[in-house]
Structure formats: structure tokens, C-alpha cells
Amino acid sequence: MTSSDSSPVAFVRAAVDAELARFVAERRAQLLEIGGELAPVVDALEAMLAGGKRLRPAFCYWGWRGAGGADTPDIHAAAASLEFLQACALVHDDVIDNSDTRRGMPATHKRMEELHARSGWSGAADGFGRGAAILIGDLCLAWSEDMYQASGLGLEALRAGRRPFDAMRTEVMAGQYLDMLEQVREDGGVEAALRVMHYKAAKYTVERPLHLGAALAGRYDDLGPVYSAYGLPLGLAFQLRDDILGVFGDPGQTGKPAGDDLREGKRTLLVAETLDRAAPADAAEFRRHLGDPALTPERVEWMRALVEDCGALAACERRIDDLVGQATAALNTDLIDDTARAPLADLIVAATARKH
Amino acid sequence: MTSSDSSPVAFVRAAVDAELARFVAERRAQLLEIGGELAPVVDALEAMLAGGKRLRPAFCYWGWRGAGGADTPDIHAAAASLEFLQACALVHDDVIDNSDTRRGMPATHKRMEELHARSGWSGAADGFGRGAAILIGDLCLAWSEDMYQASGLGLEALRAGRRPFDAMRTEVMAGQYLDMLEQVREDGGVEAALRVMHYKAAKYTVERPLHLGAALAGRYDDLGPVYSAYGLPLGLAFQLRDDILGVFGDPGQTGKPAGDDLREGKRTLLVAETLDRAAPADAAEFRRHLGDPALTPERVEWMRALVEDCGALAACERRIDDLVGQATAALNTDLIDDTARAPLADLIVAATARKH
Structure with missing residues (x-):
């Protein structure tokens, strides 16, 4: 199978799914x-x-193909190992945020809570669910490493990949902690939201995976900066799109109730911009409702209207356009192998499209 | 520094502490x-x-020295990496069990909860504490791997060590889950308690670390079975001693309130033996109080007396003696390098002594 068979995301997804199923x-x-x-x-x-x-x-x-790497099952497996890291982050995140659903399905702790209730076991079902989810997340994190190591890539390549692989894990956990901190400190503003996005999204979702691909192919030194110039703005744009969908997205597409991010009180850039731009009285009211788990649909409507009317939504859309422009421009270099140039351009669209 | 300077545990502790501090x-x-x-x-x-x-x-x-490995900083660092795995297990275990103290100090989630309260942040302090502890445990798990990989041992040695290293992580998490399950199913008995101990303690604490040392030295194939014959009974004996201390231990030594395991409702072998051996009415009453967080000191006294009077304590002590005998006998082989024979014998005493 070659990349021309389908979109660059769909192509990798099929290969990665096969490796995950085997593992x-x-x-x-x-x-x-x-x-x-x-x-x-x-x-x-x-x-x-x-x-x-x-x-x-x-x-x-x-990132690997752009560094001249060949299409082999080894790189599919190494790339797939990142899904276990992501699974750990999501399972633990849902416990931390007390989110009951994920992609329209019960979150892992909810699923295990239901097992407890169905089985008629003793003790608190929710405590069991949370405990089991913590362990399942741990297993995912350990298996991410196991799968990376067992990918079949050579020992020298795996060693070269460790720098971005290790950095990625530390950075995403640090980013998660800073994110938690922003929710409880409530005084962060735009700069604080951007820092969380830098670690949790820009580096973790885009830059470090690209770096890993380059490093595995022995091209970290020359391609690392190119991939940063492409990946960091793209990662921010991806997160901004996600934040907009978290407020305005169609529940049928996002798998989450409408306005769920408002109910959870996420301190996104969109929220920070709204608090910055709205009239003081509106901002105060917005702030009062932000994070209220019992938000009514009418209140969500009012909050959405404020985000739009104060110009925060348009500002975020402009920022996305600007970032997408930066990412696109960064691909304009001979250092990237031609095979990967069009797929990397397609990935900009896939990661920032208005519908996920 | 050679092993004759001090006990084999103290010697390793000093070397490991130095590596941990550096990392x-x-x-x-x-x-x-x-x-x-x-x-x-x-x-x-x-x-x-x-x-x-x-x-x-x-x-x-x-395990490494017994396989003929030399005393180098590389093996100290690789061995030290297991402490990060253990730190992850403890931090997450305290969240799962809702234990407020660890070794006489606030548990990690309590510590972070106090930071939240002290800082006057918004939202629930306990939720913040638990969330932060989940992330800190994740960081420990990731860093365990990072430290192992950065130990300085050769790539081939590290690759050889992966089999026990990977197995150890999966087994301890599986063991933790089975342990959680035993607490809520309440019908396990002696066999179920032994299975949890097999994974959570015997393999995780003793056998797999020995296997790792042997594998790193390229001696997994011949020494693996020898170390299993020594490590599995020793690990069980270690856990039995720990369980006895959890019920009868001096709080000044254990760092936990007297009878804490009874309050937490741990389904240890000692508890299973008590429920098996006590008269039905006593067993029923014991079961009713087990896991009651509000257990009075008088009730703890009564429960301790029952454990002793029904013969459960003596049965566990006999089992420890028997297991220690098996571990000791397993050292009687030329496959183990002479340098390590006395330290491995000392470790039997260190791991099963009546005072920890």
C-alpha cells in the first residue's frame, strides 16, 4: 500500500491499527x-x-518519510506506540477532570464503575472505577514503551529516537499539570493559555512526533528545526480548532455534549480572549458560569453568543489562519523528502479542519 | 567501595541514592x-x-553481581530506575486506596491537596491533590524507563534486560488490579490472596529485579530459573512479613497507625487464614469490622487477638520459615558468583526480619 491510495491520515491509520491489534x-x-x-x-x-x-x-x-525513511512495518509499530501514550493521557485525564464520556462512549473509569455495579461487588463503585482506570492508564504508558522497543527498528535508531520520545512524555505531563493549575488559579489570561497549549498540544501532538520520526531516521539534527517551524504553529492551530469545537462543535461530531468545555471550565485561549475582550460586567458573568456542571442550554447559548460578539471567536480564527500560513511556509525547504511534502501539507488541513 | 563495607542493602542504597539524586x-x-x-x-x-x-x-x-557483573555506576543507575517504578506504584496506590499517609509522611495526593489549600486556589483541594498525584505517578513511570535507558549500559545489554523489565511492569499492574478485585469481591480466601502476592510481591519485588540483573549481564537463560527458585519464595515471605507488620507492627517502625491494614480492609493471606480458621461467629464479626475506617483501638485489639488465637499468625510465621528455607536452599548452586552468595543470603534476612 502506498500513500497515494488514500489520505495521509487514513493511510497511517490503517497501518497503525493493524500493529495495535497485533500488539x-x-x-x-x-x-x-x-x-x-x-x-x-x-x-x-x-x-x-x-x-x-x-x-x-x-x-x-x-516525519520519518520526510527524512527519507522507507515504508516498513517497523516504523508503523514505532509510530503506533504513541497511541498508547495518548491512551494513558486520555484515561488519566478523564479521571482527573471527572469526565464521564470520551468520544461519545463511557470514559474508562465509568466503564469500570459499571462493571463493579453490574457485578454486585462490595464497596464504592466509583472508587473502584477510578482505581481501575488509573491502573489501565499506567498499563498504557508502560506498553507504549514496550511497543516502541519491540517495533523492530535497530538499536541505534531506537536510541536516537529516545531524545524526542522521552521529552514528549515529560512535556505532556508537565503540560497537563500546568493546565490543571490554570483551572484553579483562574488568573492566567492569554499568555498562560498559550504556554499550556505549547506543551500539551503543539509539542506533544505535532512537533515531538515529527522529531521522533526524524530521529529514528537519523535526521534529528538537520530536520528537527524544520519540523519545529512546521509543527509548533500547526499544533497550536490544531488546539485552537479543538477549543472552538469544544464550545461551538456539533455533539454528533465531537462526541461530547454541546458546550462541554464551558461546563468543565477549561481555561482555553478562546475563553481567555473572551474574558479579555468582553465588557467587564459580561466578563464577570461569563466567569461566574464557567465550570458550572449544571449549566443550562440557555446559559450555554448566552456564553456562545458572548464569545462571538466580543470578537474572541474571530480573533481565534484569524490566529488559526496565521498559524496555518506559518506551517505551510515551513514546508518550503529541500530538506524534506518529496514523498512527504504533499502528505505534510494535507496534514495541516486534517488537523485544523472545521469539522473533526 | 566494596560490599564488605556494610550490609548488602546499605551498600546498594548509598550507590542508588547517589544516582537518583543526580537524575x-x-x-x-x-x-x-x-x-x-x-x-x-x-x-x-x-x-x-x-x-x-x-x-x-x-x-x-x-542479581547482576551473582551473574558475574562488575560493580560500576552503570548498574547502579539501571538498578535505581526500579525505584521510579516503585514510586509510581506507591503514589497511585495511595490515590486508589485513599491512604493519607505513607511512611509516616503525607501521601503525595495529600501533599498536593495541602498545596492547593495553602495557595487559596479555587475548586476542590482534594480533587486537585488526586489529579496532581496521578500525573506525578505517570512522570515516575516515564522516568523509570528514561533512567534505565540512560544508565550507560550497552544497547545489547539493555535490550536483553527488556524481557524482565517489561514483564515486571505489566505484572505489578495486573497484580494491583487483582488486589483491588479481591477487596471488593470478598470471597477469595487463601488461594486468591496467594495469587495476588505472587504477582504484586514475589515477582515484582524480588524475582524480576533479580532477573533484570541476570539479563543485563547476559545470563538470563541459565540464572533465570535459579533466581526464581530463590526469589519467588523469598518474595512471598517478604510480603507475609509485611502483612503481619501491617496488623501487629509498631507505628513508630511502620510509619502507619496501628492495625492500619485492618482499617483499610486489605485481603491479605493473614486475613484469609483468620477467616478460614476462626469460629464462624468470630469470623463473621471480623469480616464485618474489616475495612471500617472508623475502627476503634479496642476493636483493633480484639481483631489482633483473634488473628493470634485462631492460629492464623502462627500459620503465617510457619509459612515464612518454610519459604525462607526454600530461598536459602536455592542459593546452593555454583551458577551464582561467589561475590554475591553472602549478600543474597543477607538479603533474605533483610527482607523478612520482624522489624523493618
Whole structure:
């Protein structure tokens, strides 16, 4: 199969899904040997893995091809390992945020809570669900590493890939912590929101996966800066689009209730811009409702209207356009192998499209 | 420094502590570059690392020496990486069990909860504490791998070590889940308690660290079975001793309130033996009080007396003696390098002594 068969995301998704299925089947057998009661753990983990767009593997894979790497199962497996890291982040994030759904399905802790309730076990079902989800996330994080190491790539390549691979994990966890901090400090503003986005999204979702692909191909030194120039603005644009969808998105597309980010009180750039731009009385009222789990649909409507009327939405859209322009311009270099240039351009569209 | 300077545990502890301090200092700088607000994260992580006995590194190190490996900083660092895995397990375990103290100090989530309260941040302090602890545990798990890979050992050695290293992580998380399951199913008995101990303690604390040392030295194939014959019974004996201390231990020694395991409702072998051996009415009453967070000191006294009077305590002590005998006998082989034979015998005493 070559990249011309389909979009660069769809192509990587198929290859990555095959590698994930193989790996999970192996690990399922290993866990069931320990105990049959572990089946729901693997089921939950598999359900979590099922829904992803495989964006991080796609950036890793095309980062590798852009560095002249060949299309082999080894790089599919190494790229796929990033999905386990992402699964850990999502499972733990849902516990931390107390989010009950993920992509329209029960979050992992909810799923395990339901297992407890259905089984008639003793003790608190929600505590069991959270505990199980913490362990399932840990398993995902450990398996991310295992899959990376078992990808079949040579030892020297794997060693070269460690710098971005290690940095990526530390940065996403640091970013998550800073994000948590922004929710509770409530005084961050635009700059603070941008810093969280830099680590949680720009580096983690785009730049580091590209760096990993380049490093695995032995091209970190020369391609690293090129991929940063493309990946950092693209990652920010991706997160901005996600934030806009979190407020204005169609629940049928996002898998989340309308305005869910407002209910969760996420301190996104869109929110920071709204608080900056709205009239003081409106900003104060917006702030008062932000993070209220019992927000009514009417109140969500009012908040959405304020985001739009004060110019915050348009400012974010302008920022996305500007960032997309930067990412596009960064591809204009001979350092990137021609095979990857069009797919990397397509990825800009895939990551920032108005519908996810 | 040679092993004759001090006990085999103390010797490894000093070497491992030095490697951990170096690694954490490096990572602290990296995190502070991301943001000064991350200082409490590293502080919490360092506090968590401070108290351990370094048993797992000790088994890894002496497993390596027993396989003919030399005393080098590389193996100290590789062995030390197991402490980060253990830190992850403890931090997450305390969140899962809702345990407020660890080794007489506030548990990580309590520490972060106090930071929230002290800082006057918005939202629930306990939710913030738990969320931060989940992320800190994740960081520990990622750093365990980073430290292992950066130990300085050769790529081939590190590759050889992956089999036990990977297995260890999957097994401990599976064991933790089965342990959680035993608490809520309440019908496990002696066999179920033994299976949890097999994964959570025998393999995780003793056998796999020894395997890792052997594999790093290229001796997994011939020494693996020898170390299993020594490590599995020793690991069970270690856990049994820990369970006895959890019920009868001196709070000044254990760092936990007297009878804390009874309050937490841990389904240990000691508890399973008590429920098996006590008269039905006593067993029913014991079961009713097990896991009651409001247990009075008088009730703890009554429960302790029952554990002793029904013969459960003596049965566990006999089992420890028997297991210690098996571990000791397993050392009687020429496959183990002479340098390590006495330290491995000393480790039996260190891991199963009546005072920890």
C-alpha cells in the first residue's frame, strides 16, 4: 500500500491499527494467563484505543518519510506506540477532570464503575472505577514503551529516537499539570493559555512526533528545526480548532455534549480572549458560569453568543489562519523528502479542519 | 567501595541514592525551564523517593553481581530506575486506596491537596491533590524507563534486560488490579490472596529485579530459573512479613497507625487464614469490622487477638520459615558468583526480619 491510495491520515491509520491489534492480542494472552478476571481491563483498553484519529502516529510516520525513511512495518509499530501514550493521557485525564464520556462512549473509569455495579461487588463503585482506570492508564504508558522497543527498528535508531520520545512524555505531563493549575488559579489570561497549549498540544501532538520520526531516521539534527517551524504553529492551530469545537462543535461530531468545555471550565485561549475582550460586567458573568456542571442550554447559548460578539471567536480564527500560513511556509525547504511534502501539507488541513 | 563495607542493602542504597539524586537534579532543571510552578511536583516526587529501602535495586544489583557483573555506576543507575517504578506504584496506590499517609509522611495526593489549600486556589483541594498525584505517578513511570535507558549500559545489554523489565511492569499492574478485585469481591480466601502476592510481591519485588540483573549481564537463560527458585519464595515471605507488620507492627517502625491494614480492609493471606480458621461467629464479626475506617483501638485489639488465637499468625510465621528455607536452599548452586552468595543470603534476612 502506498500513500497515494488514500489520505495521509487514513493511510497511517490503517497501518497503525493493524500493529495495535497485533500488539494488544499478544498482551491480552499474557494478561489472561495471569488471570481471566483481567479480560475487562484489556477490553477497556481496546475500547479506548479504538476511536483515535492517529494524528500523532501520522506525524511520526510522515516525519520519518520526510527524512527519507522507507515504508516498513517497523516504523508503523514505532509510530503506533504513541497511541498508547495518548491512551494513558486520555484515561488519566478523564479521571482527573471527572469526565464521564470520551468520544461519545463511557470514559474508562465509568466503564469500570459499571462493571463493579453490574457485578454486585462490595464497596464504592466509583472508587473502584477510578482505581481501575488509573491502573489501565499506567498499563498504557508502560506498553507504549514496550511497543516502541519491540517495533523492530535497530538499536541505534531506537536510541536516537529516545531524545524526542522521552521529552514528549515529560512535556505532556508537565503540560497537563500546568493546565490543571490554570483551572484553579483562574488568573492566567492569554499568555498562560498559550504556554499550556505549547506543551500539551503543539509539542506533544505535532512537533515531538515529527522529531521522533526524524530521529529514528537519523535526521534529528538537520530536520528537527524544520519540523519545529512546521509543527509548533500547526499544533497550536490544531488546539485552537479543538477549543472552538469544544464550545461551538456539533455533539454528533465531537462526541461530547454541546458546550462541554464551558461546563468543565477549561481555561482555553478562546475563553481567555473572551474574558479579555468582553465588557467587564459580561466578563464577570461569563466567569461566574464557567465550570458550572449544571449549566443550562440557555446559559450555554448566552456564553456562545458572548464569545462571538466580543470578537474572541474571530480573533481565534484569524490566529488559526496565521498559524496555518506559518506551517505551510515551513514546508518550503529541500530538506524534506518529496514523498512527504504533499502528505505534510494535507496534514495541516486534517488537523485544523472545521469539522473533526 | 566494596560490599564488605556494610550490609548488602546499605551498600546498594548509598550507590542508588547517589544516582537518583543526580537524575532528579537533571530533571528538576528541565521541568523548571518549562515553568517555575512545577517545583512542587519535583519536591513531591523527591519526598516520595526519599524513604525507600531500595530492596528492588538491591535484588537487581546482586542479581547482576551473582551473574558475574562488575560493580560500576552503570548498574547502579539501571538498578535505581526500579525505584521510579516503585514510586509510581506507591503514589497511585495511595490515590486508589485513599491512604493519607505513607511512611509516616503525607501521601503525595495529600501533599498536593495541602498545596492547593495553602495557595487559596479555587475548586476542590482534594480533587486537585488526586489529579496532581496521578500525573506525578505517570512522570515516575516515564522516568523509570528514561533512567534505565540512560544508565550507560550497552544497547545489547539493555535490550536483553527488556524481557524482565517489561514483564515486571505489566505484572505489578495486573497484580494491583487483582488486589483491588479481591477487596471488593470478598470471597477469595487463601488461594486468591496467594495469587495476588505472587504477582504484586514475589515477582515484582524480588524475582524480576533479580532477573533484570541476570539479563543485563547476559545470563538470563541459565540464572533465570535459579533466581526464581530463590526469589519467588523469598518474595512471598517478604510480603507475609509485611502483612503481619501491617496488623501487629509498631507505628513508630511502620510509619502507619496501628492495625492500619485492618482499617483499610486489605485481603491479605493473614486475613484469609483468620477467616478460614476462626469460629464462624468470630469470623463473621471480623469480616464485618474489616475495612471500617472508623475502627476503634479496642476493636483493633480484639481483631489482633483473634488473628493470634485462631492460629492464623502462627500459620503465617510457619509459612515464612518454610519459604525462607526454600530461598536459602536455592542459593546452593555454583551458577551464582561467589561475590554475591553472602549478600543474597543477607538479603533474605533483610527482607523478612520482624522489624523493618
